[in-house]
Amino acid sequence: MARPESDPKTPLAARLRTLRREIGDPDRDVVAKAVGVSKSALASYERGESEPTASVLRAYSSEFGADLVWLLTGDGAMRGGAAQQLVAGSSSIGDIVRLPRFDAKASAGNGLIAVDQMPAGEVAFGREFLRNLGANPEYCYILEARGDSMWPTIPDGALLIVDSSKTEVDDGRIYHFNVMDKVLVKRARWSMDGKLHLTSDNQAAGYPPEVFTADRVHELSVGGRVMFTGHAPMPVR
Template sequence: MDDQELDEGFKERFEALLARFPSMKMAADIAGYSAEQLAKWRDGKARAPLRPIANLCQASATSLDWLVFNREMPSSTIVTATDGELPDVVWIPLLEVIASAGPGYENARPYELRRLPFPRTWLQRLGVPEKYARFLGVDGDSMEPTIMDGWIVLVDTRPKHARANGIYVLVDGPNVRVKRIALGWQNSIVLISDNERYQSEPLSPPDAEALQVAGRIVWAGGEI
């Protein structure tokens, strides 16, 4: 394989490696370089140094030998999420749930699709115990620019009621929604879309009490 073929293959594999992270910013923080620099490596505009590439491979349980040479290492030598050798990374379940930033999105019983790496220090700073952290996908534009259509968000699944202002995952039968909640007088609440094109939805105390909360969103490409 000549250098051009190697470079093209590396670009494709490096793009697949970056896709294992919930955001480019997270991958950049783990690599120790800017997101702009990672984009240059991905697009073949610059050659990537070994150390940040090795850090990304370790954090995502990816074979460095596969990334560089397109060779699979024996499974016994590949770092996995359960090896305990990644003290700075936690592996958070990505659920098969689409939370709609809009009128509601019907979901079947969710199950774990896979696990995504997340910096342990970030999770500690957010104050979310690992066992209560889950990733969900978001569909729709009503929460833009805070949460963009297609983003993955990190949810603290402990809150089951809206006791403070914030962005929550709401359940209405089979439908799952994402809305900002503002607390009003005498236990009333307002469901707010950050996109100004959408109207707010005030809920009286009885309806507010009946609202089912599946958790609070604490990260969406950045702390919110």
């Protein structure tokens, strides 16, 4: 006899469980494979012990027609809700992708605490525009940069398009890094001895690089590569 499932700890967890049951997947095999996670990770999402990433939520939408607004807020229909109907009614359905926007502000300074990692909304972009950036449209999300350490490349308040499919750290590229409980936007530099240096572009401000050796790898994860920086015209300094 199967063990009864415990009650979900969060509204999102409850909606994920409801959706899976609606799909008719009691053992989680179909959903886990479709969204690209293990069955144990899926069970953790549905208990509310952990939260799915933006790419996983998008997979729920693309694979099962789940409405992202419903997933995130509970408003509207589970599948084929108002937001999807609006897009479906347009002749440009294949040309538009809605990127999740996160309230967690990535620091282009000394690091901000990542308080809320759930998407706070969506922003529509042209699929071709994202492809021309070299990004995978299905894996992009938006963060806001705070601080001046990446000036003038990334000014304070800039909106960043990040591609979560690009987690291999190349020398000289800018990435969204999660370092313990901090969210950072830094340029990656590899030294000859194999150390990873998270560096700032604003050298005049004197921000020291953060250096990661093999024994510190567990402290670092890569959210994705910054593909585009959007901001208002900057004042003359």
